[in-house]
Amino acid sequence: MSGKPVILIVDDEKNTREGLARALRDEYAVAEVENGLRALEWLETRHADVVLSDLRMPGMDGMALLSRLLGREPQPVLILLTAYGNIETAVEAMKRGAYDFLAKPVNLDRLELLLKRALAERRLGEENRRLKAQLDSKYGFENILGTSPAMQEVFDTIRQAAPTRATVLIQGESGTGKELVARALHQCGPRAQGPFIPVHCAALAPTLLESELFGHEKGAFTGAQERRRGRFELADGGTLFLDEIGEIDAALQVKILRVLEERQFERVGGTETVSVDVRLVAATNRDLKKMVEDGAFREDLFYRLYVVNLTLPPLRERAGDIALLAQHYLETLAKEHGRKVAGITTEAMDALAAYPWPGNVRELRNVIERMVVLGAGEKLTVRDLPSSLRLAAGRAASAARPGSALRDAERQLIEEALRRHKGSRTRAAQDLGISRRTLHRKLNEFGLRNPQDGQTKEGRRT
Ligand SMILES: Nc1ncnc2c1ncn2[C@@H]1O[C@H](COP(=O)(O)OP(=O)(O)OP(=O)(O)O)[C@@H](O)[C@H]1O
Ligand SMILES: [Mg+2]
Known part of the structure; x- marks a missing residue:
């Protein structure tokens, strides 16, 4: 040229x-x-x-x-x-x-x-x-933030798979960003202008899900007053996102397998064969491979879905991304709630980084939102953290670095809880989200004596 x-x-x-x-x-x-x-x-x-x-x-x-x-x-x-x-x-x-x-x-x-x-x-x-794309890629890809090597690998796979029609199976714990990745696959590919149709497979009863996916003809069942196009048809020229695919029953597994193999199907109650040009992306937080071994998921369907495999690492395995995400949510949520937040203290950030995040990014977002809304001062501090998180983080930090600010915060927290509950260790422990035994050990560790705790009461459950 x-x-x-x-x-x-x-x-x-x-x-x-x-x-x-x-x-x-x-x-x-x-x-x-x-x-x-x-x-x-x-x-x-x-x-x-x-x-x-x-x-x-x-x-x-x-x-x-x-x-x-x-x-x-x-x-x-x-x-x-x-x-x-x-x-x-x-x-x-x-x-x-x-x-x-x-x-x-x-x-x-x-x-x-x-x-x-x-x-x-x-x-x-x-x-x-x-320029904007370059800027974005410094901290992540599309809307997906992450600089950890594990996430870089995810981005590479998205980049490679997006331009193709290959079926992608996204696996990962709840809140790791599976839907976000599904959207990025659509957005970065040649179908971006076509529809992105999500279906939450666990949300509907099997028969409803079937007609939702494949549509139905007039009179196919009571209440079917006219022909309705299903999600497969609506996704024609675009991407169909089957979320929680591990939840679909055996009969539907067969039907979906057929669409994947032949790219065609019949509406419920219909005989006409409908052809579609759909790219399928599926997600699950279950261990699908294990489900196959247990006979709960068809092996042939599994391999049809598993053409490209994208496994999202849990947040605790990429602690390096926590600060990036926390900072991002701090800024966007402060704006959203009309709050002025100057930042977050190092100690509080350490606590976030040490917490295991069972709810992953979604939980992190919720925690930050709560802190932004309820936070007392200009800067968010350890005191603004939910207590379960303060304590879990405190445990990790005191193990790693005795004498740190976190350890002080933990000690302070325990004192406060005991005061609040008038010395009741059971209730204080409950409030802190730790076992009574752990609390006991902490008290010894910190050399704390509960003023109302006489020798005679030591073993008593309050
Ligand atoms: N890497 C990330 N960068 C920015 N935001 C993220 C990231 N991962 C997840 N999120 C955000 O976390 C929330 C949960 O993400 P998403 O709904 O994609 O998770 P999921 O894996 O589909 O969870 P579930 O299995 O519970 O459906 C969303 O608000 C999403 O925007
Ligand atoms: Mg989801």
Whole structure:
């Protein structure tokens, strides 16, 4: 390809086409076709920087061509040529995403100016997009934050799998970002402009789920008053996300297997075979392999889904990402709740990093939200942490670094709890989310004597 920008001229009048082509040939690489349909064919195999199209043409007109061009990547700039009397339509086209329009007969000076401006803006736009993408990728990918090596691997897999139609199985504990990854797979691929249809398989009873997925014909069952398209049909040209796939029953497993193998199915109560072009992404927080071994999940379906495997690591295995996520949520949630939060103390951050996060990123988000909303001072401190977290973190930190600020905080926490519960160790322990035995050990460790705890009461359960 030459270095010249490529311009595709679309007009049913041969004279107009040739006149324009002649005027532009010096500075641009010019191609000509006679209607919208031909333009799309041409664009199937080649790229144009600008499409210069007549508005009124037999076959596919300029407006229809516009709607087919929108969302193409990279999207050509569309400039419309319009006869007098068609200005309103041209304005409407601009609202929908055309770059500009020119009245016919075309003033060539104006056309050249318009082309220069459009191409300059386009270059600028691309540059900005590239810079932004670079910025994003420093802390993660799409909306997925993470700089840990484990997450980098996840990003690599997304990058490789997104452009394909390969089925992806996303596995990971609850709250690790499976849905987020499913959306990124869709968003970074050629189907981004198509629909992304999520289905939460565990939320519906098996028969309902079946008609939800495959649709039904009128009269297929009581209450089926008309034909309804299912999610597979709705996802045509896009991505179907089957969340919690481990929960579907044996009968549906067979049906989904068939769609994966043949890309076709029948609606419930119907005989007509429906074909779809759907990319399937599935997710589960169950150990699907184990379910296969136990006979709870079909092996053939498992391998159909397992073409690309994406396993999201739990947050505790990538503690390095905790600070990044916490900081991110701190900023966004403070804004959302209209709170001014200057930051988070090192001790509090240490506590977050030491906690095992059974609910993963979702739990982290909730904890930060609570802290932002309830936080007392400018900066979030250990005191703003939920008590279970303070203590769990305290335990880890005191084991690692005796005498640290966390250890002090832990001690303070225990004292407070005992005071609150008037010396009742059972209730204090409950409040702190630790066992009575642990509390006892802590008291010894810190050399704390409960004032109301006489020798005689030592063994008594309060
Ligand atoms: N790496 C990440 N970066 C930013 N946000 C994240 C990340 N991982 C998860 N989240 C956020 O955490 C929350 C939970 O994520 P998501 O719903 O994708 O989890 P999940 O794995 O589907 O959980 P479940 O199994 O419970 O459905 C969402 O608010 C999501 O935006
Ligand atoms: Mg989910």
